[in-house]
Amino acid sequence: MQIAVVYHSGYGHTAKQAAAVLEGVEQSGDAESLLVDVAQEIPWDELQRSDALIFGCPTYMGGPSAVFKKFMEDSSSRWMKQAWADKIAAGFTNSSSQSGDKLNTLMSLSVFAAQHGMIWVGLGLLPGNNASTASPQDLNRLGSFLGAMAQSNVDQPPELAPPAADLLTARRLGLRVATITQRLMSANK
Numbered sequence: 001m002q003i004a005v006v007y008h009s010g011y012g013h014t015a016k017q018a019a020a021v022l023e024g025v026e027q028s029g030d031a032e033s034l035l036v037d038v039a040q041e042i043p044w045d046e047l048q049r050s051d052a053l054i055f056g057c058p059t060y061m062g063g064p065s066a067v068f069k070k071f072m073e074d075s076s077s078r079w080m081k082q083a084w085a086d087k088i089a090a091g092f093t094n095s096s097s098q099s100g101d102k103l104n105t106l107m108s109l110s111v112f113a114a115q116h117g118m119i120w121v122g123l124g125l126l127p128g129n130n131a132s133t134a135s136p137q138d139l140n141r142l143g144s145f146l147g148a149m150a151q152s153n154v155d156q157p158p159e160l161a162p163p164a165a166d167l168l169t170a171r172r173l174g175l176r177v178a179t180i181t182q183r184l185m186s187a188n189k
């Protein structure tokens, strides 16, 4: 099976999150993995060959970054043919505020996947960091269900932000997508 992480990052923070998602895919041991930066030339044939596409971008002005939105619109000729139907999809986003309206970005990514007839996989982790005994080091510290969220302080470079908890959360999304894709593929054999 092949799984592609398809992402945009303006300043490198979401690229760190994308790399962590990819590590999770690779951790499964079963998948060929592919990292696709939509600001570069897009290998459409490789996306077509992939069994799962994991979409990610920063939240800019409360939604997907314009560069990623362009990729979404550029995919419309595939949409017309439903060329990605029944592939697995999942999503992640990063922004500077704890909320920052990241949910709206994940909702856009999931609607995009639904328009393509894809099968959306959520994060599958209970919320962390939501009790007096909990901590900001918890997995899913931002309490997302639809996909993986990360938060990067505005005054920190990608070497420091997003923090380890968010990268580990991203890794779990990659692993989950690989596990579910594998399960679905062996059920369809």
Ligand SMILES: Cc1cc2nc3c(=O)[nH]c(=O)nc-3n(C[C@H](O)[C@H](O)[C@H](O)COP(=O)(O)O)c2cc1C
Pocket: 008, 009, 010, 011, 012, 013, 014, 015, 058, 059, 060, 061, 062, 063, 094, 095, 096, 097, 098, 099, 100, 101, 152, 154
């Ligand atoms: C044009 C623009 C719009 C932004 N809008 C938001 C926003 O709506 N919510 C938020 O929390 N952060 C917002 N930010 C902050 C970015 O999401 C944040 O800096 C993020 O880490 C950038 O990721 P990147 O380094 O992958 O580009 C915005 C940044 C830019 C440049």
